[in-house]
Amino acid sequence: MAQDQDNFRDSIGTINEDGKRAWIYPKKPSGKFYEYRKYVSYVLLAFLFLAPFVKVNGNQFLMFNVLERRFNIFGFPFWPQDFHLFVISMIIGVIFIALFTVAFGRIFCGWMCPQTIFMEMVFRRIEFWIDGDRGAQIRLSKQPWNAEKIRKRALKLIIFFIISFLIANVFLAYLIGSDRLIEYITDGPLQHVSTLVSLLIFTAVFYFVFAWFREQVCIIACPYGRMQGVLLDNKSIVVAYDHKRGEAENGRKKFRKGEDRAALGHGDCIDCFQCVNVCPTGIDIRNGTQLECVNCTACIDECDTIMEKVNLPKGLIRYASEDNIEKKSKFKFTPRLKGYTAVLVILTGILIGMLFLRNEVEANILRLPGQLYEHKEDNIISNVYTYKLVNKTTKDIPDVSFKLMSHKGTINLVRHQLFKVPAQGLAEGTLFVEINNSALEGDKNKLSIGVYSGDKLIETATARFLAPRSYK
Ligand code: SF4
Ligand code: SF4
Numbered sequence: 185m186a187q188d189q190d191n192f193r194d195s196i197g198t199i200n201e202d203g204k205r206a207w208i209y210p211k212k213p214s215g216k217f218y219e220y221r222k223y224v225s226y227v228l229l230a231f232l233f234l235a236p237f238v239k240v241n242g243n244q245f246l247m248f249n250v251l252e253r254r255f256n257i258f259g260f261p262f263w264p265q266d267f268h269l270f271v272i273s274m275i276i277g278v279i280f281i282a283l284f285t286v287a288f289g290r291i292f293c294g295w296m297c298p299q300t301i302f303m304e305m306v307f308r309r310i311e312f313w314i315d316g317d318r319g320a321q322i323r324l325s326k327q328p329w330n331a332e333k334i335r336k337r338a339l340k341l342i343i344f345f346i347i348s349f350l351i352a353n354v355f356l357a358y359l360i361g362s363d364r365l366i367e368y369i370t371d372g373p374l375q376h377v378s379t380l381v382s383l384l385i386f387t388a389v390f391y392f393v394f395a396w397f398r399e400q401v402c403i404i405a406c407p408y409g410r411m412q413g414v415l416l417d418n419k420s421i422v423v424a425y426d427h428k429r430g431e432a433e434n435g436r437k438k439f440r441k442g443e444d445r446a447a448l449g450h451g452d453c454i455d456c457f458q459c460v461n462v463c464p465t466g467i468d469i470r471n472g473t474q475l476e477c478v479n480c481t482a483c484i485d486e487c488d489t490i491m492e493k494v495n496l497p498k499g500l501i502r503y504a505s506e507d508n509i510e511k512k513s514k515f516k517f518t519p520r521l522k523g524y525t526a527v528l529v530i531l532t533g534i535l536i537g538m539l540f541l542r543n544e545v546e547a548n549i550l551r552l553p554g555q556l557y558e559h560k561e562d563n564i565i566s567n568v569y570t571y572k573l574v575n576k577t578t579k580d581i582p583d584v585s586f587k588l589m590s591h592k593g594t595i596n597l598v599r600h601q602l603f604k605v606p607a608q609g610l611a612e613g614t615l616f617v618e619i620n621n622s623a624l625e626g627d628k629n630k631l632s633i634g635v636y637s638g639d640k641l642i643e644t645a646t647a648r649f650l651a652p653r654s655y656k
């Protein structure tokens with residue numbers, strides 16, 4: 185018996201007994217949470233579509249140009265030299281997700297994840313509009329290929345393809361920058377065939393995900409979903425069925441008008457299966473927390489509607505922890521949560537400090553490998569270096585020059601003494617540092633070199649200077 189009850193764990197919600205794909209036809213959700221989720225999705229979709237086209241101080245608001253290794257986050261440009269900031273941000277992100285998941289389960293999946301938002305709030309709603317609700321969709325899938333089915337399938341394919349193409353364009357704007365995307369569009373796609381091919385590949389991937397793969401992304405592919413087992417505990421708040429109330433002593437039972445369920449020992453669940461029918465991942469939440477559940481709240485809304493109809497209190501399925509259901513205990517800030525929060529606060533403080541200390545110009549001056557020093561006339565020792573200056577701003581830096589700060593000596597550039605570092609670009613070259621040996625303190629000296637724009641010191645760099653041992 186116990187084994188029978190647990191057999192839902194033997195396979196995932198989208199695989200049938202023959203091991204084949206069980207296509208899910210969820211009922212169209214409706215209710216308080218669904219309305220809230222719609223508003224949240226409108227805001228997030230607007231953000232997602234606009235973020236690559238908004239500029240802050242001339243920088244794209246969000247850009248992840250992996251190919252050229254340039255990133256803009258909230259309008260701040262980041263270069264490969266800022267990799268340490270990227271690593272700390274990633275660690276903060278992971279801890280934040282862990283903290284959030286320990287406390288609130290998969291709430292992110294249901295309310296904020298782009299996959300759920302596109303699937304449930306864009307593609308699924310178009311599907312409801314074209315194919316109708318659950319019953320009509322099941323009928324349509326079973327009926328032979330007639331004019332109605334061909335028309336509906338073709339319409340869906342075209343609309344899904346157009347939206348996938350749109351998403352692929354936005355995705356590309358994040359990847360190569362919106363300015364370049366607009367430039368490519370105005371030039372005409374045939375001028376940029378390789379980009380067009382990439383765009384069509386992205387479109388095909390999005391189409392595949394939203395038209396066919398669907399909820400399996402959350403169940404099979406998403407690593408965050410797989411982590412739930414280790415992150416959740418009895419105190420985590422998740423979408424949960426109140427089995428105490430729903431089952432009582434003698435279990436759930438179909439509703440009969442006028443029957444005194446409490447006296448018969450039956451719980452409040454009237455076994456109407458509406459929570460199962462509405463679930464986009466095809467599970468029965470009454471079996472408990474399962475890896476498929478994306479906390480989309482559709483079953484809460486559906487069960488509340490049923491409870492209202494049969495005059496029972498709402499909240500049989502609700503946001504609750506196992507402890508809340510079992511022991512009626514309230515949410516507690518556990519030591520585990522406190523630990524995560526402390527680490528999160530410390531790391532966020534470090535990141536903010538590093539962001540403030542971060543230079544807009546990065547200078548690297550390195551001795552030319554394999555070169556020693558040159559002993560010139562008048563006891564002058566010369567070392568040769570390569571320099572690389574990165575300008576992280578959106579403005580050119582003019583009249584750049586180097587000055588020796590730690591020693592009396594001269595710096596000679598191979599080309600011009602003054603040069604320009606282009607906006608969001610770099611300047612590199614070779615320079616010689618010449619110091620009179622009497623000013624040196626040994627065979628290895630540490631130099632401090634100032635980088636100036638006009639008279640303004642914009643960055644300092646250090647470098648080693650070699651001198652002959654016998655001249656000490
Ligand atoms: S919707 Fe509510 S009453 Fe109906 S089966 Fe689900 S839990 Fe039971
Ligand atoms: S069980 Fe409920 S919350 Fe979880 S995915 Fe299904 S409908 Fe959404």
